[in-house]
Amino acid sequence: MKFDIYIFDLDGTLLNLGNIGVYADQILQKTLSRLNAPVIPGENERRQFWGSENNYIDILNNWGVSKAQDFWEHYDKVDFKQRKILFKQKKIALFDGVEEVLEKLYTHNDGKNIAIVTNTSDYVVEFFLKKFNIASFFQEVFSMGLKNDQQFAKPSPRGILSILEKFQYDQDIHRALMIGDSYSDIKAAKKANISACLVKRNIMGHDPAIIKRDFQPDYIIERLDEILEL
Template sequence: MNRRYDAVIFDLDGTLLDTLADLTNAANAAAGRYGFGSYTLDEICGFVGNGIRKLIERMLPDGLDNPHFDEVYTFFCEYYGKHCMDETEPYPGVMSLLDYLHKEGYQVAIVSNKADFAVKKLRDVYFGDLVAAAIGEREGCRRKPFPDAVWQALEELQVERERAVYVGDSDVDFMTAQNAGMDGILVSWGFRSREFLLSHGGRPDQIVANVNELKKILE
């Protein structure tokens, strides 16, 4: 059977891994260290998606102008680096999907706005050789929705963008696929609801509610 794609590039947080509890714990540890209030899971869920610096900016009063911004950012990174696997786990069905893709010869990568060190650490621990490339936010590479990291992943996988699809859970991921000139699939089991995705440009036929629906598109 001829398949549509040779490579699948995934977002990480909210797509492959449920990282929200550990992100919230790190945010509250950093905020508490410098005398700021605590945040709920839902509040942090609304802040994530554009990298750690943007998360801290959204958390703190006055954002980037807060005099403790750099200290909170540094504390968050150090704390999260030590505790990023305390409660994090793959979403239901993700491991079986990745195993299927690996056995069927698909090339698989992760492209995330999470810090590069954390993306690679989580890939190594949770997915190992099921994911060939893992790219996170770092200096010299514009973060999503710019397509730079996606194009780098395609180069590492040696796959043309016409033969690849980007899978994510947010409007940022939707724009990333568009900017990269690739097909995109949005999952509604992560940090953004189906209603949110539809209201931010997602089409009904490109939004999936579970791993089985995603697998049918990829087969």
């Protein structure tokens, strides 16, 4: 374990919600319906929304949603309600090996620093970290909410940089690794100038060469425990 700091994405990396892209799209459509958007945009438009970075406000305006903050407040409420339903149905779980990996990092003799950087709302994150009894493993959590505006969501490096600052990261001394399942995780890590590890979850079965080309991670793993060998 050559890294000093391990930063994890949550949904799709530690927490299994099924196909996270499909799930997020369903919540998006429900939110737009709740806000009485004139028209629910097509699938391609909705897909582009998640990679729009700071252009999301313009996209929402085009969809007839004039107040971005209201949109995200409603989105988080719809998301939280749906997650609690899925939790009761036992359709949300930790991926295999998550607890064991976190335990090994947490108890390592070198004192590894462990954090989460997620685009999910703070109260949703807090709820599920407690439900799955893994909250104590993380010294820091960066999530969306009152403290952190949506403009700081990944692929913005803001969350990672905030965590590194709290850990008093010195690039000449320390090594940091971001572990995630999506392009936004890898891009955020690259912008923050730290190593990036892609966990093959929803993209399982794709040609590794294509993944390497499109995502450009430093590492590609199929099981989370493989980070213990990096």
